[in-house]
Amino acid sequence: MAEIQFQDVTKRYPDGFEAVKQLNLDVPDGDLMILVGPSGCGKSTALRMVAGLEDISAGELKIGGQVVNEKAPKDRDIAMVFQNYALYPHMTVRENMGFALKLAKTPQQEIDQKVNEAAKILDLEQHLDRKPANLSGGQRQRVAMGRAIVRSPKVFLMDEPLSNLDAKLRVQMRTEISRIQQQLETTTIYVTHDQTEAMTLGDRIAVMRAGVLQQVGPPSELYGHPTNLFVAGFIGSPSMNFLAGEISGDNVHLPIGDVRIPDELRHRLESGLGGGRRGIVAGLRPEHFEDAALVPDRSNGTTFKTKIDVLESMGSEFYAYFVVASEEVSSTELAELAEDIGGADLPRATGGVQVTARLSAESRVHQGQEAELWFDARHLQLFDQESGRSLLAANGAQTSTQPAAAAISPSDTQPA
Amino acid sequence: MNRHKKQVGGWSLAIIVICVASLVPVLWIVFLSLKTPATATDGSFIPHQWTLSNYNDIFSTGIFTDALRNSIGIGLISTLLAVVIASSAAYAIARLDFPGKQLILLVALGVAMFPQISLVGPLYNLWRQIGLYDTWPGLIIPYMTFALPLSIYVLSAFFREIPWELEEAAQVDGATPFQAFRKVIVPLATPGIVTTFIIVFIICWNDFVFAISLTSTSAAQTVPAAISSFPGVSQFSVPYGDIAAAAVIVTIPVMLLVLIFQRRIVSGLTAGAVKG
Numbered sequence: 001m002a003e004i005q006f007q008d009v010t011k012r013y014p015d016g017f018e019a020v021k022q023l024n025l026d027v028p029d030g031d032l033m034i035l036v037g038p039s040g041c042g043k044s045t046a047l048r049m050v051a052g053l054e055d056i057s058a059g060e061l062k063i064g065g066q067v068v069n070e071k072a073p074k075d076r077d078i079a080m081v082f083q084n085y086a087l088y089p090h091m092t093v094r095e096n097m098g099f100a101l102k103l104a105k106t107p108q109q110e111i112d113q114k115v116n117e118a119a120k121i122l123d124l125e126q127h128l129d130r131k132p133a134n135l136s137g138g139q140r141q142r143v144a145m146g147r148a149i150v151r152s153p154k155v156f157l158m159d160e161p162l163s164n165l166d167a168k169l170r171v172q173m174r175t176e177i178s179r180i181q182q183q184l185e186t187t188t189i190y191v192t193h194d195q196t197e198a199m200t201l202g203d204r205i206a207v208m209r210a211g212v213l214q215q216v217g218p219p220s221e222l223y224g225h226p227t228n229l230f231v232a233g234f235i236g237s238p239s240m241n242f243l244a245g246e247i248s249g250d251n252v253h254l255p256i257g258d259v260r261i262p263d264e265l266r267h268r269l270e271s272g273l274g275g276g277r278r279g280i281v282a283g284l285r286p287e288h289f290e291d292a293a294l295v296p297d298r299s300n301g302t303t304f305k306t307k308i309d310v311l312e313s314m315g316s317e318f319y320a321y322f323v324v325a326s327e328e329v330s331s332t333e334l335a336e337l338a339e340d341i342g343g344a345d346l347p348r349a350t351g352g353v354q355v356t357a358r359l360s361a362e363s364r365v366h367q368g369q370e371a372e373l374w375f376d377a378r379h380l381q382l383f384d385q386e387s388g389r390s391l392l393a394a395n396g397a398q399t400s401t402q403p404a405a406a407a408i409s410p411s412d413t414q415p416a
Numbered sequence: 417m418n419r420h421k422k423q424v425g426g427w428s429l430a431i432i433v434i435c436v437a438s439l440v441p442v443l444w445i446v447f448l449s450l451k452t453p454a455t456a457t458d459g460s461f462i463p464h465q466w467t468l469s470n471y472n473d474i475f476s477t478g479i480f481t482d483a484l485r486n487s488i489g490i491g492l493i494s495t496l497l498a499v500v501i502a503s504s505a506a507y508a509i510a511r512l513d514f515p516g517k518q519l520i521l522l523v524a525l526g527v528a529m530f531p532q533i534s535l536v537g538p539l540y541n542l543w544r545q546i547g548l549y550d551t552w553p554g555l556i557i558p559y560m561t562f563a564l565p566l567s568i569y570v571l572s573a574f575f576r577e578i579p580w581e582l583e584e585a586a587q588v589d590g591a592t593p594f595q596a597f598r599k600v601i602v603p604l605a606t607p608g609i610v611t612t613f614i615i616v617f618i619i620c621w622n623d624f625v626f627a628i629s630l631t632s633t634s635a636a637q638t639v640p641a642a643i644s645s646f647p648g649v650s651q652f653s654v655p656y657g658d659i660a661a662a663a664v665i666v667t668i669p670v671m672l673l674v675l676i677f678q679r680r681i682v683s684g685l686t687a688g689a690v691k692g
Contacts, residue, residue, distance in 0.1 A: 053584050074590040086581035090603045099599075100589035147589070 002154035002187045003029045004050060008059035011045050011211075019045040021211040022059065027204075032181050032188045034202035036195060037234070038337070042211040043191045044159055050189060051080050051157050064154060074103075079148035080157040084164060085140045087132040087147075093119075094128040097146045118146040121180065138169045145177070149184065156181070156188040162197065174201060195235055199223070207231050224379075229388035232283050232381055233337045238319065240381070241355045242334065244327045245282040252380065254282055255326035255352070256304040259377045268392040269382070280391065283381030286319070289357035291365055292372040301377045309354075311367040318359040320371070325352040442667075449660035456656040470661035474646075480662055482634035483642030487666075490552055490638060491620040494559040499613055502567030503605075507597065509568065510575035511583075521568075528565035532558075536629040543630055550636050558626045563616045570615065574608025575601070614677055618670055639666050 004027040011020040020042040027033040035043035048054040049061060052073035060067050068076050079100075088096050094115055101111045119125045122142045132140055141161060148156055161177070162170045178201055181188050192198055198205050199219045207214040207222065207230070215227045219235075226232035232240050246253040251260055261269065292303045310321040357373060365371040382391040448456065449470050451463040458464070474480040509517060539558065540549070548554035578601060586596035602609075627641035634642075643662045646655045 051584075051588055053587070073584075073587045074592070078588065080585070080588045082581050082585060084579075084581060086579065086585035088582060088585075088600055099586070103590040103595065147585075151589075 002064045003027060004033075004155065004187060004189065005062040006046070006059070007062070009046070009049060009056055009061055010058040011042070011049060011054060012057040019211050020049070023211075023213055025206055025213060025216060027187055027189060029187055030185045031203045032178070032190060032201060034198040034205045035189060035191045035208060036193065036198040036205055037208035037214075039193060040210070041208040043193075043208050046208070047157050047159055047189055047191045050076075050155070051078055052076055076155075077153050078155040078157055079151050079153040081141075081144045081148050081159065081161045083160045085132075085144040087140060087143055089132055092129050092131055093124060093135070093143050093146075096132065096143055097150050100147070100151050114150050114152075115146075118150045121149065121183075122146050122176075137165055138173065141165060141173060142176075145180070149180070152184075152186075154187065156186050158188065158190045160192050161190075163192070163194070170197075177201065196237060199235065205235075207234060225390070225392070226283075226381065227390050229281065229283075229334065229383050230337065232383070232390070233334060236285055236287075238286050238356045238358070239337070240283045240285050241353070242383075243282045243284065243324060243353060243355070244385075245280050247278045247280055247382070252280070252282060252377075252382070254302070255324045256306075256375065257302040259302045259375075259380065262300060262378045262380075264378055265380060265382075265392060279385045281383040281385055281388070283383060284355070284375055285379060285381075286356045286358040288376040288379040289320075289359065290374050290376070291359050291363035292374040293364065294360055294362060295374045298374055301375045303372055303374045305370055305372050307370045308365055308367055311365065315361070317361050318363055318365070320357045320359055320365060320373075322355055322357070323352045324355050445660045445663050445667075448656060449664050451657055453655070453657050470657035471665075473655075474658050474662050474665070479634060479642055479646070480639075480665075483637055483639045484666075486552070486631075486634070486636055487621060487638040487640075490555050490559070490636070491617050493552070494556045494563050494620045495613055495617045497556070498560060498563035498567045498616055499571075499609060502564055502571050502612070503602075503609065505564075506568050506571035507575050507601070510572045511580070524565035524568055528562045530561070532562075532625045536625060539626075540629055548630075550631050550633055552636055554630050555626060555636060555638070558630070559620050559623065563620060566619070567612050567616055570612045571605070571608055574605050574612075577608075578604050611677070614673060618674070621666075621670065 004025075006023045006025040009020060009023045010018060012018050023042075023046060025033075035046060037043050045054060049056050050063070052068070052071060056069050061069055063076060063078070088099065091099065097115045097118060098111045101114060106114075115128070116125070119128055122145060124139070124142055124146055127135060127139060127143075132143065135143065141164075144161065158177075162173055165173060174197060177190075190201060199222075202219060204216060204218055205222055206216045209230050215222060215231045217225075222231060222235045226235060229242070233242070243255050245255070247261075250266070251258050292298065295301075306322045306324065308320050308322050312319040312321075359365065359373075383389065384391055444461065447461060447463055450466050450468070452465045452467045452469065455463065455465050508514075509521065535558070543549040543554050548557070582600050582604075583593075583596045586600045587593070591599065621638075622640065623638070624640040624644075627638040628644065631637040631641055637645075639662070643659055643666070646658050646662070
């Protein structure tokens, strides 16, 4: 069995900087676990600690139930795909893929058989005798994967393997990786900063920020029930809109209007809000807006009028950008998210917050004109203004403070 | 167009001047080696009387051949030792960050740059006392003082060019650090090692100061020293022809080596200067 367990794992550098802070994470056998987060969040460091390429400062790392803190990479039975492939330039593809087996003194016949098998799975058969310098980026990436597959290790570790490929190739390789991982059923930890990759590939996703695990769960859970502002803003593209608001009694006062809190949300709302008014940050995903003219039953949300500043037509849908008069929602999480996508220096919308809405292709709104839009309040997200924590506790969902031993909680859809 | 022609004309002139200035001394020596002993000092550039007798002369006695043997042997051994020892030092310097690293590099550089001439007096006395005078080790050891630092510098520049991930990949693939070094790094650093070898060998080959001070007989005297002490016809005549012939014999192979490997040598000297 090759499940991986991080128990309070910490990485501290000599100058005191902690890249990974007391990480508690369980990766069940055969799972594809994605570590995702902005640059510098500690995901690559965590991966390299599993590989043995970084020392573990504190805590225990277990592979297959055994503590491996002190084991050299070669004794851990793991294989790694590096971000820039790290293929041996002086060896042919065949030799690259067979290198590990040769070091392990496997008989040549077996080496040939395994290399040919892997080459077949990855469609590399006609490249076996070429050198990496003569291959394209996609082919090199497949050789890097072949080098990992050939060893039939207990664990695959992938460090942003697709980030050096162009967009179309990335999408293609994504499905390849998913297919191969499912076929081989090897436990895999996959590091990426691209949330689309994370959502499409992972059985479970672990979002990290500044060395701290934010949330762990299947993609649908991170999308629908983010535990804090950071996860909410990170997952989903285009990202969630945040508006300052207030809760009083049964209603949420938003800049776009007052909404009665739907029953589904009210169950999940933290008790202890009681009466009185409370400032909150409301999260609204672009997908949950719609042209009011196309919504027959508007009872579950709120309608509002706004002038559409920019309308982008994707063919399959529209993206409408408009400004909502609201005080600026500022928080360190949002600032970090903006920095990560490079938007920290963009000019702020004057007079409020810019909101993105996704509208159906049948919508008849026009750029520069006023339109009536509807928001589905059943998908409203509510966050505490100071801590950024979600006020909607999903039943049994994990937050960053709970140990990931709760991996067997009822909210998980893993078969026992 | 006129300006273009003027530029081409000007450049051509400059190139011709430089070529002539560089090659004239070499040609001079070659012509000198082909002059008869009688006409050696008659001041003419191109010989009036041509002869190959100088070449015959130097090979007739055993002095030159012994000196050649010494030069080749001492040069090869010094270079091999320097390159082998320096590769592990250079690898450590390129890869690791240990306290005292800068100090070691500085000391190495300082040792290499120390004026050799100030060392020969004390070294002569010391070597005579411990019996290393006029022996091969007696020259090899001082040669290490400049061969090692130079090798370390050139080799560490080459090692730094090799991506760290390759060794990590090798480690993950199951190699011990030494296996990773031997099977992945060394093949990739071969151009660097060859370049270092050539550069260091040429420097050992050309050394004069140590050779003339620390050797005296054909047991260990290298070519530069031997040439300078060629016996003439009489005590007072200098055998210009013989010296020139010996110089030609010694210089031409080195020139060929450099010509063949020049691209490698230049890239070796500038390796690491710009990220490739």
